Amino acid sequence: MDTIHTDIELASVSKSYPLGRSRVPIFEDLTLHIPTGDFLAIMGPSGSGKSTILNLIGGIDQADAGTISIGGTALGRMGERALTRWRARNIGFVFQFYNLMPRLSAAENVELPLLLTPLSARERRERVLTILDIVGLSDRARHLPSELSGGQQQRIGIARAVASDPRILLCDEPTGDLDRKSANEILDLLQMLNRELGKTIVMVTHDDSATRVARRTLLLDKGRFVARQEMPACA
Template sequence: MTPVSYDIELTGVYKSYPLGKSRIPIFEDLTMTIPDGDFLAIMGPSGSGKSTILNLIGGIDTVDSGHVSIGGTMLDKMSTRALTRWRSEVIGFVFQFYNLMPMLSAAQNVELPLLLTDLSASERRERVHTILDIVGLADRHDHLPSLLSGGQQQRVGIARAIASDPRILLCDEPTGDLDRKSADEILELLQLLNTKLGKTIIMVTHDESSTRVAKRTVILDKGRFVSEEIAQCA
């Protein structure tokens, strides 16, 4: 069987948000392609639409008009129920502030998305152990978030994001709350997930130095891409 390619296509996307009695357009005719296996960094000023792109690709937000297609699946044509199931299988989210459950251990936080799958308890435990090992936290299995550093908490957040083996990781300022050393470690981990495990990664960042691990960097301004840089090693 030929493996499915999860190319991301945004075509003629118009997206606006309400402001009082009027609506403010974010994108008026956005068209872009992100190939399967890409590592794309998106930079730009606040309000340029960076996080909106992540929300549209992740199926959290919907277009006013135009289309979002991933692997041939048209997100704007799916029911809410179908979109929720698709998102749980295809998309992983990494946030700036981790969003860990404070009363749960590292392992229990990672296991959360697996509770929605058909995996048995023993299969879930094995998956969690493997993933924590991948992100370098095998020895922090039972630690609560409060006992972990910021960088370690973000590693747990990444482990949770890849627990269900999604094809696409959407990272919104994943190093924005970290010191330089911890940020570099997280960036190296994301690069590993891209190069070794083949995850497509789309990373919004305000930190230009963070883009060094990406294959491509685009600058977004007022809903339009104004420049693109391709990494020398790509």
């Protein structure tokens, strides 16, 4: 499979949020490099800025200072329309609570991002069936979210995130609402997407088991990375 350069670079990034008449700093002068094909787990206490990092990488939020670039493209230099198009092509989001449309079937939920592409209806159906097979739910295509377990709903959420074949997946507590067995299955699925399909994955999590599948784990506390773990080269 051809590898497209999607290195993620945060250079001297600062971010704060308003609180009354003042501002609360989340982090200052934060630098982070995520190479193409990495699977990075970011852990740390609530309020440390983990989800903020995902929002900045995904172009949902903007930094107060510093630069954020992906594949050499500086997000801060793009207008809103260009950023929206770029996000649709390059970023897939996976959420803790799935965010599925309750009145749509599993297949229809997966198809949603494809409605914004030039694919024909037939091509969309074929893509959806392929992705459902990848996540092991081809036999649940016509089921509503209410007819699926939490783990199955999260698999559909992941299928939807990869439907348009983005190079980067941003996962915000993807196992946070699941039992241990379902959580392990989701982590294994993400590892497969990283290793076999080459997706760059950035995952915010409180789940210690994430270190089993991630290539790297960074611990974020008080706006700083205070420790890191690397998988052995043979892993």
